[in-house]
Structure formats: structure tokens, C-alpha cells
Amino acid sequence: METQHVRMARPLACGFIESLAARFGPACQTSEAIRAQHGASESQYSTVLPDAVVFAISTQDVVDCVNLCRDAGVAIVPYGAGTSLEGHTLPLEGGVSLDLTRMDAVLSVNHADFDCTVQPGIRREALNTHLRDSGLFFPIDPGANATIGGMASTRASGTNAVRYGTMREAVLGLEVVTPQGKVIRTGTRAKKSAAGYDLTRLYIGSEGTLGVITAVTLRLHPVPEAIMAATCPFESLAGAIETVVGAFHCSVPMARIELLDSMQIRAVNLRSKLGLPEAPTLFFEFHGTPAGVTEQVETVRALAAGNGGGEFQWATHAEDRSRLWRARHESYYAAVNLRPGAIGLTTDVCVPMSRLAECILATRADLDKCSVPATILGHVGDGNFHLVFSIDPNAPHEMAEVEAVNHRMVARALAMDGTCTGEHGVGYGKQQCLVDELGEDAVQVMRTIKQAMDPQNLFNPGKIFRL
Amino acid sequence: METQHVRMARPLACGFIESLAARFGPACQTSEAIRAQHGASESQYSTVLPDAVVFAISTQDVVDCVNLCRDAGVAIVPYGAGTSLEGHTLPLEGGVSLDLTRMDAVLSVNHADFDCTVQPGIRREALNTHLRDSGLFFPIDPGANATIGGMASTRASGTNAVRYGTMREAVLGLEVVTPQGKVIRTGTRAKKSAAGYDLTRLYIGSEGTLGVITAVTLRLHPVPEAIMAATCPFESLAGAIETVVGAFHCSVPMARIELLDSMQIRAVNLRSKLGLPEAPTLFFEFHGTPAGVTEQVETVRALAAGNGGGEFQWATHAEDRSRLWRARHESYYAAVNLRPGAIGLTTDVCVPMSRLAECILATRADLDKCSVPATILGHVGDGNFHLVFSIDPNAPHEMAEVEAVNHRMVARALAMDGTCTGEHGVGYGKQQCLVDELGEDAVQVMRTIKQAMDPQNLFNPGKIFRL
Numbered sequence: 045m046e047t048q049h050v051r052m053a054r055p056l057a058c059g060f061i062e063s064l065a066a067r068f069g070p071a072c073q074t075s076e077a078i079r080a081q082h083g084a085s086e087s088q089y090s091t092v093l094p095d096a097v098v099f100a101i102s103t104q105d106v107v108d109c110v111n112l113c114r115d116a117g118v119a120i121v122p123y124g125a126g127t128s129l130e131g132h133t134l135p136l137e138g139g140v141s142l143d144l145t146r147m148d149a150v151l152s153v154n155h156a157d158f159d160c161t162v163q164p165g166i167r168r169e170a171l172n173t174h175l176r177d178s179g180l181f182f183p184i185d186p187g188a189n190a191t192i193g194g195m196a197s198t199r200a201s202g203t204n205a206v207r208y209g210t211m212r213e214a215v216l217g218l219e220v221v222t223p224q225g226k227v228i229r230t231g232t233r234a235k236k237s238a239a240g241y242d243l244t245r246l247y248i249g250s251e252g253t254l255g256v257i258t259a260v261t262l263r264l265h266p267v268p269e270a271i272m273a274a275t276c277p278f279e280s281l282a283g284a285i286e287t288v289v290g291a292f293h294c295s296v297p298m299a300r301i302e303l304l305d306s307m308q309i310r311a312v313n314l315r316s317k318l319g320l321p322e323a324p325t326l327f328f329e330f331h332g333t334p335a336g337v338t339e340q341v342e343t344v345r346a347l348a349a350g351n352g353g354g355e356f357q358w359a360t361h362a363e364d365r366s367r368l369w370r371a372r373h374e375s376y377y378a379a380v381n382l383r384p385g386a387i388g389l390t391t392d393v394c395v396p397m398s399r400l401a402e403c404i405l406a407t408r409a410d411l412d413k414c415s416v417p418a419t420i421l422g423h424v425g426d427g428n429f430h431l432v433f434s435i436d437p438n439a440p441h442e443m444a445e446v447e448a449v450n451h452r453m454v455a456r457a458l459a460m461d462g463t464c465t466g467e468h469g470v471g472y473g474k475q476q477c478l479v480d481e482l483g484e485d486a487v488q489v490m491r492t493i494k495q496a497m498d499p500q501n502l503f504n505p506g507k508i509f510r511l
Numbered sequence: 512m513e514t515q516h517v518r519m520a521r522p523l524a525c526g527f528i529e530s531l532a533a534r535f536g537p538a539c540q541t542s543e544a545i546r547a548q549h550g551a552s553e554s555q556y557s558t559v560l561p562d563a564v565v566f567a568i569s570t571q572d573v574v575d576c577v578n579l580c581r582d583a584g585v586a587i588v589p590y591g592a593g594t595s596l597e598g599h600t601l602p603l604e605g606g607v608s609l610d611l612t613r614m615d616a617v618l619s620v621n622h623a624d625f626d627c628t629v630q631p632g633i634r635r636e637a638l639n640t641h642l643r644d645s646g647l648f649f650p651i652d653p654g655a656n657a658t659i660g661g662m663a664s665t666r667a668s669g670t671n672a673v674r675y676g677t678m679r680e681a682v683l684g685l686e687v688v689t690p691q692g693k694v695i696r697t698g699t700r701a702k703k704s705a706a707g708y709d710l711t712r713l714y715i716g717s718e719g720t721l722g723v724i725t726a727v728t729l730r731l732h733p734v735p736e737a738i739m740a741a742t743c744p745f746e747s748l749a750g751a752i753e754t755v756v757g758a759f760h761c762s763v764p765m766a767r768i769e770l771l772d773s774m775q776i777r778a779v780n781l782r783s784k785l786g787l788p789e790a791p792t793l794f795f796e797f798h799g800t801p802a803g804v805t806e807q808v809e810t811v812r813a814l815a816a817g818n819g820g821g822e823f824q825w826a827t828h829a830e831d832r833s834r835l836w837r838a839r840h841e842s843y844y845a846a847v848n849l850r851p852g853a854i855g856l857t858t859d860v861c862v863p864m865s866r867l868a869e870c871i872l873a874t875r876a877d878l879d880k881c882s883v884p885a886t887i888l889g890h891v892g893d894g895n896f897h898l899v900f901s902i903d904p905n906a907p908h909e910m911a912e913v914e915a916v917n918h919r920m921v922a923r924a925l926a927m928d929g930t931c932t933g934e935h936g937v938g939y940g941k942q943q944c945l946v947d948e949l950g951e952d953a954v955q956v957m958r959t960i961k962q963a964m965d966p967q968n969l970f971n972p973g974k975i976f977r978l
Contacts, residue, residue, distance in 0.1 A: 156865035199705040228953040234861040235893045237930035238666040240945050241957045245712035394701040398623035426702045463704035478707050486695040490708045496963030
């Protein structure tokens with residue numbers, strides 16, 4: 045887990061920037077400010093400047109940019125909202141940061157099939173705003189208002205995954221520009237297919253290392269007839285977790301079940317004025333028919349009561365629900381801001397449900413010995429949880445201490461047959477963790493694929509693994 | 512769609528069979544009978560003999576067999592139940608048919624996590640028998656009593672996919688022996704992960720062309736509290752289909768919704784003595800809480816009534832349900848047997864729900880002009896359906912006529928943004944369809960992956976695409 049890195053820029057071919065500028069005009073930017081914006085990271089990583097930023101507005105732009113970069117041997121890093129947390133968009137070898145946020149159109153909505161096709165730069169909130177009157181919604185919700193292309197690239201998930209799955213399940217097919225400059229399509233609008241290698245799933249989670257996603261066909265869901273959301277405080281972290289495990293065992297089809305520890309509640313209270321009791325708390329959302337939701341609520345209430353849960357506080361109106369989930373989504377910023385001037389570092393593991401309590405409680409015990417403040421929160425219905433540390437950037441020992449906690453947390457999750465990343469991805473920061481998880485031979489298979497598909501190693505080089 | 516093919520056997524290295532026999536003893540078989548069994552196909556393809564059949568009983572056996580084959584440049588074709596329908600297990604270049612059916616152990620069942628790990632040779636019915644007292648079940652059900660490894664290799668689905676997904680969703684991780692003889696693991700038991708390329712999904716559906724699956728970790732499901740199954744005859748095919756589309760739009764979480772046309776009903780009546788009215792019929796199964804199932808049934812009954820549906824006939828007891836679904840599963844054989852001495856050919860397309868009625872009805876109209884008898888049936892809740900032809904093997908014009916219908920059916924599905932195969936796979940028979948569906952450049956990406964991972968092209972050569 046390094047936080048500093050030397051930029052290993054390749055020397056730019058003579059005249060490359062000029063040829064880019066000739067093709068893209070003002071859509072090619074080389075100002076320090078724009079390069080710095082695209083070379084920064086949400087998390088603990090230092091800024092690394094690209095040589096240029098190209099703003100694509102069409103698939104043809106992407107093809108032309110890819111061809112120019114390939115011919116000149118220049119690295120290319122696709123860029124969306126820049127909200128990823130493992131340094132995915134850092135242009136480690138310089139080159140072009142290819143900004144796709146201007147490709148943000150909804151290309152089609154097929155109401156009768158519950159699907160839509162969008163350009164990669166649209167953000168998930170904008171997509172749901174577009175769908176507002178259609179009776180459909182796009183459920184995947186990583187918290188950040190990320191772009192759909194970025195979410196596909198990192199295999200994002202978030203609060204609704206327990207019910208609706210992750211980007212792996214949400215994407216029917218992609219349009220991708222390959223390192224050879226070909227525009228391919230990886231799937232149709234059929235709900236399932238056994239036609240050849242699953243290229244869709246290969247690109248999802250490949251973090252921009254195999255191609256540039258230029259369109260995404262997404263599965264949508266009907267807005268449920270009934271939606272109820274609530275919070276419930278618990279006497280102990282263990283009681284909250286046992287409630288989640290119980291709900292899993294009862295197969296309650298909850299839409300969301302989120303854990304926030306008491307420090308995280310303090311943070312969201314401060315930021316979002318929720319006024320919740322400062323205790324380990326579950327945030328729930330139930331989707332279904334009115335009768336179905338009532339049944340779910342009764343089951344979960346009984347489970348909570350048996351595990352030291354307090355009163356359910358209901359967010360009855362749509363606005364109350366929005367406020368609640370906005371507060372949940374801003375948890376990261378809320379936690380970092382607990383300490384003025386701090387920088388954030390978030391961790392991300394996912395374990396089998398049977399090990400969730402043990403994993404969180406052992407991590408809590410480890411945190412008790414750590415001098416850096418951290419909150420615990422997570423998509424516990426999936427067995428996925430995070431720590432958010434608020435680190436003093438001027439105290440180098442803090443980063444070292446945090447990295448040690450993170451290292452132990454990953455090792456603990458792997459020992460429990462879990463994963464080093466439930467949803468944030470590998471990026472720059474978790475490459476050794478990936479090897480620890482799947483072994484050198486499996487990672488070598490990934491490298492083999494990468495080297496075959498991108499023989500010049502120009503697409504987001506230095507991510508997922510070193511070559 | 513060729514049905515004959517010349518075996519393009521590679522010349523065997525001198526002493527290869529001897530070295531195989533030295534390593535495997537009686538687990539290496541070269542008798543004509545056993546080779547013929549492994550070189551045959553369930554469908555219309557002619558038998559192609561492997562040079563030898565090796566029965567593996569351990570991952571180490573697989574590793575050793577792979578190493579011997581690789582060093583001698585001999586092809587290797589993984590073999591399970593042999594129930595696939597697109598010629599997947601035909602050893603087109605001779606070599607070794609690697610039979611995995613003796614690797615049929617359940618390695619672990621994790622009740623608290625709803626998962627299990629099995630060897631690839633276990634059949635799905637045996638797995639469910641093993642799970643009988645656990646309160647859990649494995650839902651994926653392609654009809655045939657296939658092996659789990661074979662189902663993973665072909666990305667199988669079947670009757671329950673509308674509710675529980677396909678093998679893509681059912682597999683948490685695999686153990687795979689690579690063409691280099693390495694044993695890799697592609698995932699953990701975590702419910703989700705963003706750790707690196709999705710090798711699990713790459714191997715699922717790769718039809719044995721990238722490695723040999725030696726263990727599968729599967730997601731299981733709790734046996735629902737309430738299960739109800741029923742059949743309902745319709746005045747017209749169109750009415751039955753509209754009921755399915757309506758149920759989709761109402762988001763009824765049905766476990767199964769299957770269509771059988773009247774000729775298929777006649778066939779299952781004859782074979783399984785069901786005594787159903789000879790009419791287009793839907794077979795339903797509802798899973799959930801008692802109240803939830805009641806609610807689903809009411810919605811679907813109202814939809815059926817509005818679309819010319821008749822009385823629901825309930826299979827109330829578990830044995831009645833088993834009988835009903837066994838009859839459904841034997842539909843293929845029932846249909847082929849309508850015509851004494853006939854051989855079967857089944858088609859397989861999947862289209863967006865909005866095009867399902869149009870696609871089936873246009874296919875029905877095409878069949879009306881075809882002299883070869885065929886039934887229509889399918890997993891219509893997914894938009895997936897099949898024809899089963901009963902072809903006179905002594906009348907070559909029949910095969911030509913059937914291939915023309917199949918060709919038009921695939922073209923129709925593709926024009927509707929559907930897929931050439933919902934669940935049977937590409938195998939030997941649908942390679943041009945795959946190119947028609949995704950384009951030459953996408954298939955070229957698949958070839959690039961294949962060539963990088965299996966540079967000698969020894970793993971099930973000649974399947975999915977030609978190199």
C-alpha cells in the first residue's frame with residue numbers, strides 16, 4: 045500500500061501533442077489546472093499529471109484518440125467522475141487522460157424490456173433523473189455520483205447490491221473501443237446468452253486496462269409499488285451484525301441493509317443533521333408489494349428486537365428517504381471531515397456471511413489499538429464493509445499505522461475465504477492483495493490476457509498488476 | 512450449420528498412448544466402445560472418435576493429463592454427461608476425451624453461507640439429493656441431468672433462470688487447470704468482489720477451450736417456505752405469450768414460467784401420461800412465503816384469464832410437482848420420439864421480452880411451411896425458446912429444410928437485438944451465428960484471448976470459432 049509514487053512517464057513522441065491538438069482542437073487541453081484535476085485522486089494518492097486531457101464527445105473521438113496514442117506509443121487512461129478510491133485514474137505513465145464525461149447521452153430507453161443504453165459519461169443520478177417518469181430506475185448505487193462507464197470499469201456495487209446485484213449483473217452489453225481501435229459490441233439486449241466468451245464480464249472490472257467503454261446497455265428495474273426505509277440503533281455492533289445475518293438466513297429480500305458504527309453516526313449527524321442516537325445503527329430499505337414489504341418489515345423487526353435493537357425510525361416520505369440515503373452516501377466525506385484538514389483512506393473487504401461478525405469485531409479490536417480515528421460502515425447484507433480513516437497528512441506515522449491496519453484487515457478477510465475488495469477494485473493500491481487472494485498463477489492468467497489484448501501496454505498501465 | 516464433418520486429427524506423437532497408459536493404467540481406455548460413447552453427441556452431429564479416454568479422479572490427474580497432452584501436442588476435450596446440444600464434446604482433432612464424471616464429490620457445504628464446493632463431475636440431480644436435508648437447493652436446471660462442470664462450461668440455465676439466474680450468477684469461483692498445467696482459483700466465497708479480471712465469468716461459457724474446470728463453488732438457495740406449481744392451457748399461443756410478458760411487466764418473481772405448444776403437450780402426454788388438454792400451455796412454479804405465493808398466483812391468474820387462459824391445474828404435492836417437471840425435462844426426448852426412428856435437432860434463441868410474441872409467432876408461421884414436425888417450447892420468462900425437430904435421418908432434404916428454418920430463426924432473433932443462443936452455447940454448430948451476432952471484430956478479441964491462453968490450440972479445438 046504505497047501512497048507516493050514516481051511517475052514513470054514514457055517520453056512523448058515528438059509532435060504528439062500537436063497531432064492531438066490538430067485533431068481535437070479545444071477538446072484537447074494541456075493547461076496545468078485541467079491536467080492536475082485529471083491527475084488527482086479522491087483517496088490518499090498523490091497527483092500524477094497526464095500530458096494532455098482529451099474530452100471525447102463521440103465513439104469516433106475515442107477511436108481517433110486511441111489510434112493516435114497507439115501509433116505514438118502513448119498511454120491512455122479513461123476518465124469519468126474521478127470518484128474511484130484505489131487510484132484507478134492516475135496516469136502513472138503520463139500520456140492522455142481521456143475524459144468521457146461529455147459523452148453523457150441516454151441513447152435509448154426500452155420501457156417494455158426494462159433496459160436502456162447510455163453513453164459512459166452519464167452519472168448515475170442523472171440517469172435516474174432521466175428515468176423519473178418512466179416507472180423504472182437504475183439501482184446500482186456506490187454512493188458517489190459516479191459515471192456509468194466508471195462504475196462498469198470498476199465493477200461497482202453499493203447499497204442496493206444485496207437485492208439488485210452489482211454492475212456485473214446490471215450490464216447487458218457494452219460497446220468498447222479496443223487497443224487496436226476497433227469498435228466492438230459485447231452483447232445484445234437478450235436477458236441471457238451463451239454466445240461465446242463473456243466479453244461483457246471481462247471488461248467489467250478491468251479498470252480501463254483492456255479498452256475504452258463507449259456505450260453501456262443496462263438492465264433497469266420497475267420502481268417498486270411500496271418502499272419503506274428506516275434506521276434502527278443497536279446496543280452493540282455485534283447485535284446489529286447478527287440482525288443482518290439473521291435477515292440473510294430468512295431470505296428477506298431487502299433492498300438495502302447498511303451498517304454504520306457509532307462514530308460514523310456522529311459524523312453523519314454532524315454533516316447531515318440527522319439527529320440519530322450515537323449507536324451502531326442499521327439503515328434499511330424494503331421494496332415490494334405493500335403486503336410483501338409489511339411481511340419483510342415484521343421479520344426484520346423481530347430479528348432486531350432479539351438482538352438488542354431499539355426503535356425503528358421510519359423515513360416515510362420520499363424526501364425523508366432521500367435525505368437519509370444522501371446522508372449515508374456522504375458518510376465518507378462526513379467521516380474524513382471529523383478531523384479538520386485530514387485526508388481520507390477507505391478500506392474494502394467482503395467476507396462470507398458466516399464470518400462477518402468475527403471479521404468486523406476483530407477489525408474493531410484492531411482499531412482500538414490504532415491512534416488514527418476511523419469509522420466502520422458497510423453493505424453488510426453482502427458481507428462487505430469499509431473503514432474510513434481520517435489521517436493527518438503531516439504525520440507520516442499515521443499513514444504507516446493505517447496501512448498496517450488495512451493490511452491486517454485484508455489478511456483477515458482472505459483467511460476467512462473473503463476478498464480483498466468487494467467493490468472498490470484493485471487499481472494502484474491493492475496489487476499485492478490481489479496476488480495474496482488468488483495466487484500468482486491466476487494473476488499471471490490476467491497478465492496473459494492483458495498482454496494479448498493490449499500488447500503495447502498503453503491502456504491504463506500500472507493498474508491491477510505490474511507486467 | 513453442418514451436420515457432417517471430417518475429423519481433422521493431428522498425427523499422434525509416437526508413444527503418446529503408451530505414456531498415457533503408463534500414467535493412468537485402467538483409467539486410460541482406448542476401446543472402440545468407450546471412444547465411440549465419448550465421441551457421440553446428443554444432437555444431430557456424427558460421432559468423431561477420440562484416440563483415448565482418460566477418467567480423472569483428482570485435480571492431479573487432470574494436471575498430469577494436460578501436461579502429457581501439451582508436451583505431445585495432443586488435443587484434450589473435457590467430457591461430462593455428454594448432454595450438450597451443439598456438439599461441444601466432439602473431439603474434432605482426435606486426442607484425449609478427458610472424462611470428469613468420476614470427480615463427483617461434494618467437497619463442502621457451507622450451510623450458513625448458502626454455498627457449496629463440488630467437483631465438476633457431479634450431476635445436478637445428485638447434488639440436490641445430497642442437499643436434500645440441508646434446507647438448501649441448487650436451482651439451475653437445464654432439463655438434462657448434466658454435470659456441474661459441463662453446465663459451467665456452457666453457461667447453462669433452464670427453467671429456474673427467470674428467478675435464480677444462470678450459471679453465470681450461480682458460480683462464486685472455480686478451480687481450473689490451465690493449458691500450462693497450473694491449478695488456479697478464480698474467486699473466493701465472498702458474495703461479490705472487484706478483485707481483478709473476472710476469470711470466473713471468462714471460464715463460464717468458454718466450452719472447455721481455455722482450461723479444465725476441476726472444482727466449482729456454487730451459490731445455493733434456501734428451499735422456499737411455500738412452493739406451488741400449476742399448468743394452464745390457452746386458446747392461442749399468442750395468449751400464452753402475452754401472459755408471460757404481462758407477468759414480467761408486473762415483476763411477479765416467478766420461479767418458473769415455461770411454454771409448451773400443443774404438439775409438445777401431445778408429446779409429453781404420450782411419454783409421461785400427463786393427460787393435459789392439447790393446447791398451448793404454460794407451466795408455472797411459484798416460490799416464496801405463503802402470503803407471497805398467494806399474491807403471485809392471484810396476479811398471474813388474472814393475467815391468464817385476460818389472455819384466454821383456461822383453468823389452472825395444480826400440482827399440489829411434491830410428487831406431483833416432480834412428475835410435472837420431469838415431464839417438462841423430458842420434452843426433448845418426448846418430441847423426438849413423436850416420430851419413430853427420428854433424430855432430434857433443437858434450436859435456441861433468446862430475444863428481448865417486447866419481441867417475444869412476434870418472434871415466436873413468426874417462427875410458428877415459418878414452421879407451418881416446413882415439412883419436418885417440430886414443437887415449440889421454452890423458458891419464456893427469459894425470452895428464450897426452442898424448437899425441437901424430429902428428423903428422418905434417411906431423408907437428407909429434411910436436414911436441409913430444418914437448417915434453413917433454424918438459420919431464419921437465428922436471423923430473426925438477431926434482428927430483434929436478441930442472441931443466437933440463450934443457453935445451449937456455440938460449440939461446433941453456431942460459429943457463424945456468433946459472428947453474425949457480435950461481429951468479426953468481437954470474435955477476433957475472443958480468438959486473441961484463446962491464442963494467448965492456449966497457444967497450441969489443444970483445448971477443445973474447433974469450438975466457438977475457427978482459428
